[in-house]
Amino acid sequence: MAKKKVEEPKIFQILKEAESGIPMKELSRKYGFTEQTLYRWRNKYGGLELSDIKQMKELERENSELKKIVANMALEIQAIKNVLGKKF
Known part of the structure; x- marks a missing residue:
């Protein structure tokens, strides 16, 4: 199965929804990602602003x-x- 390329603004939006209290299980169904992917994003990008995420991607x-x-x-x-x- 091919991986989906998700842009930084979408990841940021999804993580903001998770921070607002929406359960990960619900978000995974809504956006079509596994819960593991959402947890991985949260561990990697949690607490960062959109500009920080973009800068990190550019550095990578x-x-x-x-x-x-x-x-x-x-x-x-x-x-x-x-x-x-x-x-x-």
Whole structure:
């Protein structure tokens, strides 16, 4: 089953409803997510403002890109070492 991509404003709205006292079971039926997903969002985003959530998502994307760059550089370094025949 494919995962649904949920935008930050929707997550924020759902969590605000949960904070207002609506049971997680009811919210899971209303929005079509498992209760576990809602609890995971609450643990990850609970207490944050929408701007904080957006900033966190942007930092996660940037971190992912940087990890890819580092992995590519490590491959290039290894290839250069292999070409030069040196063992470090």
